[in-house]
Amino acid sequence: MLEDYRLEFVKTFRRPRTYLGFVAVGLISVLIVIAFRYMDVATFLRHTGVSTFFTMVGSPVNALFVAMSVLGGPMELFIPAIVVLVAGDLLAGEAAEGTLKMVLVRPVQRTRVYLAKFALAGTYTVLIMAALGLISFLLGAVVFGIGDLLVPGPFLLINQWLNLFPMGEGLMRLAGAYALATWAMFTMAALAFAISGGIDNSNGAMITPLVLILILKIMVLFPTFDGIRPYLFTSHFDLWKSLFMAEVPWREVWRSAGYLGLHTVLFLATGLLIFNRRDILS
């Protein structure tokens, strides 16, 4: 199994386009640092409503703030898009290029091929999230320095005004938030990967999950669908934000994490069933 994984690792990381994702997370970090550098953050925070009851002196922006901020907007669609670009291509891309048939006429079990490839999708997700955190943190440290973490609640759309965590605690909370965000992205990768195992068109495997999360995100904007909101896996993608609340609602965090894990397993199992039974025609 480890050998199968190693082969997948070599195949993927020797391909130049694999690195596009890392370039993209680098660019988004640069853009956010530039935006904070030339933005009057106090005015910006006033727009979010934070400064209604506070007077902001100086800037809360530092490495921790930048690393937290890049999780905000990008986690909605940008990071999922990067993850599915690779996860969706792993099986469907090989099917389209004809190498899957070359692999499967060797004495290998489809289940092993499937699991080795998903392990690779998981590795890629971890590396992308780690790159996002490290690049944004380092850029933030160089441009703004490091210090305590100020969390304006409305900025993250959490129901708290303002939390200030000492640097050590801030770093711990940041690491935890990235771990939870990565966990959520596993679900995204599993969905794209499962679709990828059933079709020969990697574009389909990349676009379908993105369209699906867009539809689900739009759906929950309407009160009509309030009832089903907790049951949609996309509703739990922002569980990482809980780590920036003064009192972390651990019960909810674990429930969301469990719910996402269940979906990951469900997507993977369905994909495996389809992949094991499908005819390889390309």
Added chain:
Amino acid sequence: MQTDTVLRAKGLTKVFKRRRAVDGLDLEVSRGEVFGFLGPNGAGKTTTIRMLLGLIRPSSGAAELLGHNVATHHKEALQKVGAVVETPCFYKHLSGRENLEIFARLSGGAGHQRIEEVLELVGLGGRAGDKVRTYSHGMRQRLGIAQALLPAPELVILDEPTDGLDPRGMKEIRDLVARLARTEEITIFLSSHLLHEVEQLCDRVAIVDHGKTVAAGKVEELLKQSPNVVRLRLEPQGDAGKFLRKIPGVAAVEEDGKFLRLRLAGAEVPGLVAECVTGGFSVFEVGPERDTLEEYFLDITGGGKGA
């Protein structure tokens, strides 16, 4: 497990929605032979090969390779089998050698020495370090065969190995296949729609059409079954056709430009020539018309003139 029958298909059937691509196909290939799997495009050859290799699940029937059922003992069945299905595809961003290293690991871990051996065998030793994206179609085809040879196979399945190659490339591949059968003593199962290729390389053939076996046997035996047809050029041409039709043992006469094609059903050529001369005709040319597999093939798959 040593078995004399290295490939067996029993009632192999594949139905895609409403289309019956393969319909109750039976095949048996013995150890050591070069077996031709012949059929026009769309006859079901590739679907059959994909079922034999476990890429497609049969709707019914079973496939066995080296005595193991492909569906239930996939790993054992493919352990000593090499295959190239249609155009061989590789990781283009890796070199030929790196590709073989990947397939070697999937084939049970053939070592570096075996990789170099197969590269030399297919004549790619000098280009093995180049990226596959720089390879010609012929080189990729040879790399495909190299990949198939990695597990030191007892059986190699090649699906249209010369498809899309120029005449030189075709000859190289055919020579390679002949060499593998002769010197490496590998059983070869070769599908092709090129009749002269099968005729040149194969000991036995099965001809498929519309997913069914329409003929099977040794090439020369199949040719013996084909009706005896001769081509004649007589002068004067005017009434020759009418005259020949009256000769006992001549089943049919077709006019083909200056020539007449006669289907013989009992008549022998010397007697036929004597009859023509006695009848006042001068015989300028006479020869067997149907001595190739191609004619036989066209006849039984409905592609011939007489069909």
